Amino acid sequence: MTKIALFGATGTIxxxxxHEALRRGHEVTAVVRDPARFPDSAGGATAVVRGDVLDPASVAEAAAGHEVVVSAFGPGSGDPAALVTAARSLIGGVRSLGTDAPAPRVVVVGGAGSLRTPGGPMVWDEAGVPAPVLALMHAHGDALDFLRTVPVEEVRWTCLSPAAQIxxxxxxxxxxxxxxxLVVDEEGRSRISTEDFAVALVDEIERDAHAGRRFTVAH
Ligand SMILES: NC(=O)c1ccc[n+]([C@@H]2O[C@H](COP(=O)([O-])OP(=O)(O)OC[C@H]3O[C@@H](n4cnc5c(N)ncnc54)[C@H](OP(=O)(O)O)[C@@H]3O)[C@@H](O)[C@H]2O)c1
Incomplete structure (x- = not known):
């Protein structure tokens, strides 16, 4: 059993x-902006606490006493650059907990834009990506660039990018x-269900197989 603090617990991913972590017997603290709005359908969490992933002090408070901090944060229709702020805040908040106890691991849901396609170009360089999606892809890429500057000896971070379609x-x-x-099937499509993405993310929590790396999953 792992003690997990989960940002973005009300979101699609x-x-x-x-649900995946709870069904496997882990303890999950849902860290949400407004506990009063936490929907019953997303419930079942071991605990629900208020928190803001963009505030390192709030991250530290939420992360304390947990072994893994997961961020499924998304900026919605807000500024995509918040993804970089969130990555910095997650690492800064966990770092600020000090070295008396092992720092919680940090597992971040990333984007698919920075994956290389089998044909060569990055996903974000393919034709026809709408501008708002492109902005999100590059913000995820910037967040990943930041995470790659963080030594795993300080914070064991992992970024999990979805398939092109989730x-x-x-x-x-x-x-x-x-x-x-990018992982593609025999027909060249890159797809994953949100449910199997969650399976892969909880597998990573249990296996700690990609510390200091980004990885991706697809059917
Ligand atoms: N779904 C996709 O197609 C897809 C594809 C590739 C990558 N991704 C990435 O995966 C991540 C999650 O996507 P999603 O579709 O699940 O997003 P979503 O449904 O929009 O959920 C976003 C979550 O972030 C939370 N949140 C927003 N601001 C916050 C803050 N300041 N502090 C704490 N929590 C905050 C929201 O909580 P509230 O209830 O408070 O609003 C919500 O739970 C995003 O980074 C997204 O870019 C998604």
Whole structure:
């Protein structure tokens, strides 16, 4: 059993991570901006606390006493650059806990834009990506660039990028792994259900297999 603090527990991905972690017997503290709005459908968390992933002091408060901090934060229609602020805040908050106890690991949900396609270009360089999506992709890329400057001896961080397409669907419990390359199927499509993405994320929590790395999953 792992003690997990989860930012973004009310979101599309965070809700699945919450349910997947709970069904495997982990303790999950849902860290939400407004506990009064925490929907019953996303409930079942071991505890619900107020927190702001953009504030390092709030991250530290929420992270204390947990072994892993997960961020499924998304800026919604707000400024995509908040993804970089969140990455800095997560690392800064965990670092500020000091060295008396082992620092919690940090697992961040990333983006697919910075993955390299089998044909060569990055996903974000492919034709036809709408401007708002492009901005999110590059902000995720900037957040990953920051994480890559963090020595794992200080904070054991991991970034998990979804497939090019992620949507709620079936939990099959299976997926294929990649590192910095987009994982595609035999027809060249890169897809994962949100449920199986959550399986992969909780597998990473349990296995600690990609410290200091980004990895990706797809069907
Ligand atoms: N879904 C996709 O298609 C997709 C694809 C690739 C990558 N991603 C990335 O995956 C991440 C999660 O995506 P999603 O679709 O699950 O997002 P989402 O449904 O919009 O959920 C975003 C979550 O972030 C929380 N949040 C917002 N501001 C916060 C703050 N200051 N402090 C703490 N929590 C805050 C929201 O909580 P509230 O309830 O307080 O609003 C919500 O739980 C995003 O970074 C997104 O870019 C998503």
């Amino acid at each position: 965070g809700t699945r991570v919450l 949507a709620p669907g079936e939990r099959t419990g299976t997926y294929r792994l990649g590192l910095d390359g």
